[in-house]
Amino acid sequence: MRLNSPKINLITKACLKASRSLIRDFGEIENLQVTTKGPGDFVTSADKRTEKILINELLKAHPDYGIVTEESGVINESNKKQRWIIDPIDGTFNFLNGVPQFAISVAYEENNEILCGVILNPVTNEMYCAEKGNGAYLNNSRIRVSKKKKVKDSLLVTGGPKQTSKIKKQIFSEYIEISNKSSNVRKFGSAALDMAFVACGRFDGYWQREINIWDIAAGVVIVKEAGGFIDYFEDDTEFPLKKNILATNSSIHDELKVLISKKVIE
Ligand code: LIP
Numbered sequence: 001m002r003l004n005s006p007k008i009n010l011i012t013k014a015c016l017k018a019s020r021s022l023i024r025d026f027g028e029i030e031n032l033q034v035t036t037k038g039p040g041d042f043v044t045s046a047d048k049r050t051e052k053i054l055i056n057e058l059l060k061a062h063p064d065y066g067i068v069t070e071e072s073g074v075i076n077e078s079n080k081k082q083r084w085i086i087d088p089i090d091g092t093f094n095f096l097n098g099v100p101q102f103a104i105s106v107a108y109e110e111n112n113e114i115l116c117g118v119i120l121n122p123v124t125n126e127m128y129c130a131e132k133g134n135g136a137y138l139n140n141s142r143i144r145v146s147k148k149k150k151v152k153d154s155l156l157v158t159g160g161p162k163q164t165s166k167i168k169k170q171i172f173s174e175y176i177e178i179s180n181k182s183s184n185v186r187k188f189g190s191a192a193l194d195m196a197f198v199a200c201g202r203f204d205g206y207w208q209r210e211i212n213i214w215d216i217a218a219g220v221v222i223v224k225e226a227g228g229f230i231d232y233f234e235d236d237t238e239f240p241l242k243k244n245i246l247a248t249n250s251s252i253h254d255e256l257k258v259l260i261s262k263k264v265i266e
Contacts, residue, residue: 002140003116003129011106011118012129014057018050018088018104019122025049026123029098046095047071050088054106058084068241070214083109085217090119091190100124105192107217117218119192128196128218130225138200145228145249146201151178151259154204154252157186157194162210171209178207178259195219198247199226205248205256213241223247231257 025046051071058067059075066083067075076083084106089095091102100123107117116131128143130136136143148154156178161171179185186203188194192215194206199222208216220230231246231253248256 002137003131003134005116005131005134007108007116008118008129008131010058010061011108011116012127014054015104015106015118015120015127017057018053019120021053022046022050022089022104023122026095026098026100029096047089047092050104051086054086054088054104058086058106068214070212081111085109085114085214087192087212087214087217090192090215091188094189099189101188101193102190103192103196105214105218107221109217114217114221117221119196119218119222121193126196128199128222130199130222132221132225134225136199136222136225138196143200143226145198145223145226146204147251148204148249149251151182151205151252151255154182154256155184155186155202156182156256157188157197157203157206159187159189159191159194159208160210165210167209174207174209174260174262177262178256181259191215192219195223195247198228198249199223201249205246205252207244207246207256207260209244211243211245213243216243216245216247219247220245229253233257233260 048071051069055067064079066079068083069086087105089102090105095102104120107114119128126138128138161168191208191211195216197203198206224230229248229250233244233246246257
């Protein structure tokens with residue numbers, strides 16, 4: 001059984017439509033016109049095309065809802081109560097390099113709470129979805145976070161830092177600390193899929209600093225509905241679209257949080 005509510009059906013339909021165009025673009029990656037948006041952050045024509053399809057589908061159903069997107073910024077800004085949060089390609093660098101680890105991510109937020117989300121890897125056709133109170137699914141199967149109890153037995157995943165980050169030293173130091181204390185740490189390059197993998201128990205936990213809300217929004221509800229725990233640690237209310245996030249199977253949360261909070265040793 002898969003989730004089947006009007007919102008989930010709408011997001012799913014939009015993602016599947018967008019993925020058909022995205023997969024065509026992935027097939028001819030070398031012909032894409034690449035422009036730089038800033039160091040370490042590329043925007044492709046595929047990104048824009050995918051986003052346009054998603055926006056059109058969602059606006060057709062709810063013309064008055066707000067939309068927060070990676071490429072087009074904010075649409076219907078005055079509606080902060082009901083809004084979509086979209087990342088047309090999460091894992092842009094993987095996409096650009098022909099690495100099939102990227103995803104379309106769409107979430108619906110109401111009164112500042114993310115109520116449903118879909119993450120679709122168009123290459124593997126793995127679609128993760130969740131709605132508050134109704135569980136999390138990978139295609140037609142219910143998913144749950146892992147049962148690992150200790151960080152030392154855990155396989156973790158992280159991302160960043162961006163080339164432009166001012167806290168690279170801190171991020172690398174955390175990476176070393178956690179790599180030493182856990183079973184191992186991966187960097188797969190798509191926050192949305194990292195979180196989806198936590199939700200289905202492939203990874204035991206994910207953390208990242210300075211991540212954009214559109215990269216993680218759908219993952220938040222999917223991890224929670226899979227029985228996991230979300231912690232926006234050291235939240236900076238001045239920049240609500242940027243987050244520090246820890247997403248785990250609940251059992252390892254406290255132990256991992258202590259490792260992340262350790263002071264940087266020069
Ligand atoms: C990317 C993330 C990746 C993270 C990067 C970046 P994009 O999103 O998903 O895991 O490390 O900082 O934000 O730019 O490919 O949508």
